[in-house]
Amino acid sequence: KQEVTQIPAALSVPEGENLVLNCSFTDSAIYNLQWFRQDPGKGLTSLLLIQSSQREQTSGRLNASLDKSSGRSTLYIAASQPGDSATYLCAVIGTGTASKLTFGTGTRLQVTL
Amino acid sequence: EPEVTQTPSHQVTQMGQEVILRCVPISNHLYFYWYRQILGQKVEFLVSFYNNEISEKSEIFDDQFSVERPDGSNFTLKIRSTKLEDSAMYFCASSDTGVLFEKLFFGSGTQLSVL
Numbered sequence: 001k002q003e004v005t006q007i008p009a010a011l012s013v014p015e016g017e018n019l020v021l022n023c024s025f026t027d028s029a030i031y032n033l034q035w036f037r038q039d040p041g042k043g044l045t046s047l048l049l050i051q052s053s054q055r056e057q058t059s060g061r062l063n064a065s066l067d068k069s070s071g072r073s074t075l076y077i078a079a080s081q082p083g084d085s086a087t088y089l090c091a092v093i094g095t096g097t098a099s100k101l102t103f104g105t106g107t108r109l110q111v112t113l
Numbered sequence: 114e115p116e117v118t119q120t121p122s123h124q125v126t127q128m129g130q131e132v133i134l135r136c137v138p139i140s141n142h143l144y145f146y147w148y149r150q151i152l153g154q155k156v157e158f159l160v161s162f163y164n165n166e167i168s169e170k171s172e173i174f175d176d177q178f179s180v181e182r183p184d185g186s187n188f189t190l191k192i193r194s195t196k197l198e199d200s201a202m203y204f205c206a207s208s209d210t211g212v213l214f215e216k217l218f219f220g221s222g223t224q225l226s227v228l
Contacts, residue, residue: 031213041224043117043204044156046216089156099146099161099169099212106155 002027002094004104012110013080021075021107023090028071035064035075036089080111115139117220119205125226126195134190134223136205145188146206195227
């Protein structure tokens, strides 16, 4: 059974700092991995999707990497801003399914002024 | 930008009652999903729906639950005889070509409270 874990559970950084969020998964047989952002009381917004054959994806200040063989992904946020404060979730879709995302525990990020 | 809309945003019901959670997916999307998140826990997959039938469901999605696409725009989740443990945020999601190939678009959720 696929298990997805995210470290740290919470993180507080001053504005402008670069930061890295970590995601690990137990079964490396995945189709892809997505990073989501969740704001309090709101839905999930997909930030980046990395296919299993890819090593990284970039969108603006965000860069996600994937090391499938070791079961790890990182989300790098450059020059953090207070507006980046949210919970970040990673999710994988395993090769045994065509539609089920398995989510991680999330990292709650606070960017302070 | 097109978005997935869910109604109501909050629903309070008595244990044993039936509830219907409604979703309007993005108009050209063909794949539809329900997920839920119990307070403080992970987001969990419930069911996926394509071509007017369930394509996959989790062990959570038992006979108490059903989904329907009653017309060309709505996608509903029905929970019969609600239990206290059904209290959660329920998220609808949709995609055009399926989650293997593209991002999933989520609605803002319906917070269901069973009393």
